[in-house]
Amino acid sequence: MAPAALDAARRLHRYVGARHVHDGRLEGADQGVRWNIRVWRFVKSYLPALRPHERFFFLQGQAYWALASWTLGDLTGDPAYHATARAATRVILATQRPDGAWDYPLFERKHLIATVEGNFGAVALLEGFRRDGEASWLAGARRWHEYLEREIGYQSHPAGLCVNYFQIPRGLVPNNACEWIWVLGELARTTGEARYLEKVPPQLGFLEAVQLPTGELPYELAGGNEPRTRPHYLCFQYNAFQCMKLAWFAAAHGDARARALAERVSDFLATGVLPSGAVRASCGKVTPEVIYYADSVAMALHTVSRLGLRDHAALADRAFGWVMAQQRADGGFDRFSRLDYGVLSDRNEYPRYLAMTLHHLAERARAGDGA
Secondary structure (H helix, E strand, O other): OHHHHHHHHHHHHHHHHHHHEEOOEEEEOOOOOOHHHHHHHHHHHHOHHHOOOOOEEOHHHHHHHHHHHHHHHHHHOOHHHHHHHHHHHHHHHHOOOOOOOOOOOOHHHOOOOEHHHHHHHHHHHHHHHHHHOOHHHHHHHHHHHHHHHHHHOEEEEOOEEEEOOEOOOOOEOHHHHHHHHHHHHHHHHHHOOHHHHOOHHHHHHHHHHHOOOOOOOOOEEOEOOEOOOEOOOOHHHHHHHHHHHHHHHHHHHOOHHHHHHHHHHHHHHHOOEOOOOOEOOOOOOOOOEEHHHHHHHHHHHHHHHHOOOOOOHHHHHHHHHHHHHOEOOOOOEOOOEEEEOOOEEEOOOOHHHHHHHHHHHHHHHHOOOOO
16 A cells, blocks of 8 residues: 555655746645535536636645655655755745734635634744754744734633634634644644643544544534534535544643544545445535545544554555545546535545645555554
């Protein structure tokens, strides 16, 4: 599995770099929100002549591009990969605002600052600092922490706290709490400053209180300006990222509460891997089949297996195998998804999600042929 994953990652890196990286920036189309994600992306897929020239810059994609490039440099010894990672990290710092935030790229949310975007910017800056010792990169990560604490903040829950999704509060989203726990852990690990961990226990309390008996963490609970609760939405994809981040935090800090949460989430994820290796879209729906749903679940199951929390290695490799079977010889993929609404496919390329797949393949290659 590992040699195949490394070959797949190298081909995908070449493909993404040639098509979607411009002066160090990973840019391109995105599936978007609202009507774009529901309808317009399919129009663009089937009528490419109507497809606008889009170059959205997401920090999430940029960070995955940087992290995957560091990993591929480690695995191959080719300094060009590390040079790519450094260039990507310099872009992240250059696009940070003086107040520590980053602007959101989509027009519909230009007025918002997204926690997820800043988190990925900070993580990439911290990784670059650990490798190169560039003080400005650490300073940028610290500025993001200061901005979040000052402008975004938290909502209270009877069992603890949940970090806000934007600077304008909406519902309580467990995915954001998991991610912020991971970022706080990375800040503490990099700086040696325990103060960054102070908000972790109340967020773990929130997650423990809302985790479902199946192990799934719900998508959103009522709060702020969002009165509804949405327990299920892209269940396996979201829970895969939550599982990884809780497991990484548990491993880095020896945290038993985060470990138990990750274990239970991983058991839920194991129920989503189909015999083919594709991954269910949600608890209530098998389709659509989406490439990055499968590699994110594969990466989560691989992570808990490698760390010795659970043994889901066979399922992880089944899903990774399915992803690699969808890849073309040139490194790209024929589609983003298939069987949307039962009959449609999305053949657009979204570099943000390609970078996620790249990172997961590279990290699977790093592990070698064992779990």
